[in-house]
Amino acid sequence: MTSLWWHALFPFVLAFAGAPLLLGIIVKTKAFFTGRVGAPLLQPYYDIVKNLSKTSIYSTTTSPIFKLGIVTVLAATCGLLVLLPVGKCGSLISFEGDIILFVMLLAIARFALVLVALDTGSAFEGLGASRELFFSALAEPIILLSLVALCKSGHIFSLSAVCGIHAPHPGGVSLLIGAALFVIVLVENSRIPIDDPTTHLELTMIHEVLILDCSGPDLGLLEYAASIKLWIFSVIVAQVLTPFHAASFLGDLAITLGGMVAVAVTIGIVESSMARLRLTAIPQLLLGAGALAIIALLLVNGAFA
Amino acid sequence: MTTNPINTLIVLSVIITLFMLTTSRILVLVRSAAILGVLLGLFPFFIHHGAFSIHTIVLSSLGIIVKGVVIPMLLFRAIRSATNFRETRPHVGFSLSIVCGILITLISFGIGSKIPPSLFLPSETMISLSICITMCGLFLIMARSTALAQVIGYLVLENGIFTFGVSLPTTQSLLVELGILLDLLVGVFVMGIVIHQIHREFDSISTDALEALRE
Numbered sequence: 001m002t003s004l005w006w007h008a009l010f011p012f013v014l015a016f017a018g019a020p021l022l023l024g025i026i027v028k029t030k031a032f033f034t035g036r037v038g039a040p041l042l043q044p045y046y047d048i049v050k051n052l053s054k055t056s057i058y059s060t061t062t063s064p065i066f067k068l069g070i071v072t073v074l075a076a077t078c079g080l081l082v083l084l085p086v087g088k089c090g091s092l093i094s095f096e097g098d099i100i101l102f103v104m105l106l107a108i109a110r111f112a113l114v115l116v117a118l119d120t121g122s123a124f125e126g127l128g129a130s131r132e133l134f135f136s137a138l139a140e141p142i143i144l145l146s147l148v149a150l151c152k153s154g155h156i157f158s159l160s161a162v163c164g165i166h167a168p169h170p171g172g173v174s175l176l177i178g179a180a181l182f183v184i185v186l187v188e189n190s191r192i193p194i195d196d197p198t199t200h201l202e203l204t205m206i207h208e209v210l211i212l213d214c215s216g217p218d219l220g221l222l223e224y225a226a227s228i229k230l231w232i233f234s235v236i237v238a239q240v241l242t243p244f245h246a247a248s249f250l251g252d253l254a255i256t257l258g259g260m261v262a263v264a265v266t267i268g269i270v271e272s273s274m275a276r277l278r279l280t281a282i283p284q285l286l287l288g289a290g291a292l293a294i295i296a297l298l299l300v301n302g303a304f305a
Numbered sequence: 306m307t308t309n310p311i312n313t314l315i316v317l318s319v320i321i322t323l324f325m326l327t328t329s330r331i332l333v334l335v336r337s338a339a340i341l342g343v344l345l346g347l348f349p350f351f352i353h354h355g356a357f358s359i360h361t362i363v364l365s366s367l368g369i370i371v372k373g374v375v376i377p378m379l380l381f382r383a384i385r386s387a388t389n390f391r392e393t394r395p396h397v398g399f400s401l402s403i404v405c406g407i408l409i410t411l412i413s414f415g416i417g418s419k420i421p422p423s424l425f426l427p428s429e430t431m432i433s434l435s436i437c438i439t440m441c442g443l444f445l446i447m448a449r450s451t452a453l454a455q456v457i458g459y460l461v462l463e464n465g466i467f468t469f470g471v472s473l474p475t476t477q478s479l480l481v482e483l484g485i486l487l488d489l490l491v492g493v494f495v496m497g498i499v500i501h502q503i504h505r506e507f508d509s510i511s512t513d514a515l516e517a518l519r520e
Contacts, residue, residue: 176316295319
């Protein structure tokens with residue numbers, strides 16, 4: 001069952017090519033529920049290409065940190081992709097304790113994005129940055145707790161425990177962690193109960209307000225980085241919730257991809273059926289997810305045995 | 306690990322108990338208490354390894370009927386007369402409540418794992434669960450300001466004691482458990498009347514209003 005190194009290249013390349021497609025699936029699902037045809041599945045690609053072909057306009061208050069930050073966001077996000085294991089394909093780089101690096105790269109990407117926002121000197125972006133950091137500060141321990149619970153259950157202290165290839169996770173652990181991580185998907189990718197990606201009111205934005213002053217290729221790169229982040233989190237949730245494996249690595253990849261489409265459709269359904277939560281209610285939701293992760297950790301530790 | 310139905314029940318009970326600490330809606334609180342009652346009522350069926358004695362069947366069905374149907378109905382009637390459906394000013398906020406709930410869970414499972422296994426005591430997990438539910442019930446009574454939420458806290462507390470009783474290996478516990486159930490029923494009955502009276506006198510079911518009373 002040893003995976004060849006070029007097996008790991010498959011999902012890596014696929015992520016670069018397919019990441020914006022997930023956004024397209026979410027938009028299509030939402031269109032279906034509102035009875036519209038909706039934008040084409042490939043619309044996110046068109047948007048990114050359109051943005052890349054424009055020229056960037058910079059505010060006079062920005063410093064080189066602005067440009068540096070945008071590149072850092074994309075680089076850190078690609079770094080996450082290198083660590084991400086996909087079923088039997090494995091990950092490009094995997095080592096003992098890489099979950100810490102994973103969480104750290106997430107934090108670096110977030111830090112760079114917040115610097116980009118603050119560098120423009122806009123009050124709205126300061127507001128958005130403070131919200132983004134507040135919710136991420138609550139989300140980060142939950143990500144770590146969930147990953148630790150998965151590592152403990154997989155008997156391996158590495159991100160590859162996520163796909164449960166060495167030791168499949170018990171059903172209860174998978175469900176609890178899957179639910180907790182699904183909330184994290186919504187938080188980290190600024191989806192509806194937490195943030196509305198289609199809002200036009202700066203006061204209610206979180207992710208959109210951070211990139212308000214970016215234009216042209218900068219905006220395109222940030223949107224692309226955001227779609228890769230969504231891809232990464234849906235890979236993790238899909239793998240936690242589908243602990244079974246096919247015989248070949250391609251079949252395994254197909255199962256994970258199917259799971260990811262299901263995750264994207266679920267996000268679309270959640271977005272169609274819910275309104276944004278009040279800002280004060282979001283910490284409650286996150287703490288609830290944290291409670292699920294802690295119960296899963298207790299379960300893994302044999303507290304219920 | 307989770308193929309055992311008891312473990313599934315325990316995990317679900319803990320999740321519902323924690324959920325009760327986060328909700329501000331009294332109606333949701335009553336429904337959750339009903340679900341918790343039914344879940345705990347199912348325990349005796351599984352705990353005695355499928356050996357259905359008359360004791361088990363009587364105890365479980367009585368527990369489920371009283372806690373899942375009768376008490377929620379009484380509470381719904383009490384709510385119907387009260388206009389305030391939400392806990393608006395709790396003594397401890399909802400976010401802090403769930404943090405406390407998580408701490409309570411961790412502490413109770415910590416205590417449970419310290420207890421040496423003994424013939425006369427139920428399994429350590431059941432002890433942990435009963436400590437957890439009892440303490441969460443106590444916390445609800447302390448942290449909420451409306452009389453209804455406090456009654457539900459009392460209900461949850463009783464559920465914890467019931468869990469402890471249910472897991473005892475002795476069969477003499479039937480009388481004790483029936484006694485608890487009866488006490489609870491009468492308690493909720495009385496509280497329903499009291500809540501109605503409080504509401505009629507003060508236009509609110511917040512117990513804080515009572516603290517201002519002086520002779």
